[in-house]
Amino acid sequence: MKKHHHACKHTITEEAARELLADKGINRTRTKLDILTTLSKAHGPLSVAEIHERIGSDSCDISTVFRTMTQFTEKELVRELNLGEDFFRYEVVSPEDKHHHHHHVRCRNCGSIKALETCDLTPIEKIVSKLGFSDLKHVLEFSGICAKCH
Amino acid sequence: MKKHHHACKHTITEEAARELLADKGINRTRTKLDILTTLSKAHGPLSVAEIHERIGSDSCDISTVFRTMTQFTEKELVRELNLGEDFFRYEVVSPEDKHHHHHHVRCRNCGSIKALETCDLTPIEKIVSKLGFSDLKHVLEFSGICAKCH
DNA sequence: TTCAGTGCAAACAGTTTGCACCGAG
C-alpha cells in the first residue's frame, strides 16, 4: 500500500537516515538525523540558514550545521550546489541519484527551485576538451520566472 | 600595420577607454581609466582583489574598486561573472561582444581561464520552458585541468 | 559652488576555527 503524505517523494524515515549515516561511518546524533531528514523532506535544495531554521534554530548552533554539511558533502551524503546566490545549497544524494548528474531552475521572484532531469553538454564539453582541458566539471544553473509568478 | 605587444588582443588604449566611459556618461577619473584598461589588458576575467592589486593597491581604496565595478556593470561596460568561486570576476564587454553570450573554463590547478566561443543550450532551455519558466537566464562555467598543468 | 569620486572605518553576511566541555561508547 502506498503512503500518502505532504513530504516530497524523496522523504526518508528516521530509520533510513540512521542507516545512511551508519553506512558512511557517521555518528547518528539527534542533530545529524534531523538535518538529514529535513533535507530529504525539502522540496528543493536548502541553504545552511534554512536547515538551521527548520530543525529549530535553538536546537543547535549554526556552526554545527556548517560542520555537518561539510562532513556530509565529503561523505557524499549530500551535494553542494552553487545556484548563483551568495551562499551554497545542499540536497541529499539519493542512491539512484548518485551518478545522476542534474541541474536546477530557480524562480527569481519567489525563489522556488525545480530540478531538471537532463544534462547533455557533451557537444560543448568536446569543445572544452579540444582546448586542452581534462577532468572536466561544470556548473550549470538556470533562473527564470515560474508559472505561478508570471 | 599591425601592432605587436604582450597584451591580449582586446587591449584598449587610454584614449579608447576615455571614449568608452564618455559614451556611458561616466566621469573619466584616473582610477576608472586604470581599472578599465587593466581589465582590457587581462588575459581573463579579474576579481576585485586582482584589479586592485594590478592598478597598485595603494593607488586607491578597494571599496572604490567595488563601487566602480558596480557602476561599470550597471552601465554594461563590464560583465559580472560567477565562476563558482566565492567572489565575482569581471570582464569588459567589448562592442562586438555585447550580444555574444559566452562561457569559460578555469583550470583548477593554476587558475588560468579561457573563454568558450559557443553556447548552445537551446535543447535544455526548451525543457526548462516546458516546466513553466520564462525569462530564462543561466550560469554555465567549466573547470578542469589545463594542458600545461596536466 | 556643487556634487561625483574617494578614503576610511564600521557594518554585514556567510563561513571557518580555536577552545572548552560533555556525554556516549
Added chain:
DNA sequence: CTCGGTGCAAACTGTTTGCACTGAA
C-alpha cells in the same frame, strides 16, 4: 577514559555603506 560532537565567541573574506572631504567643472 577517550574522543567525536557541540556551543560559543572570535576571526576571516568578500562586499556594502555612512560620513566627511576634496577637486574638477
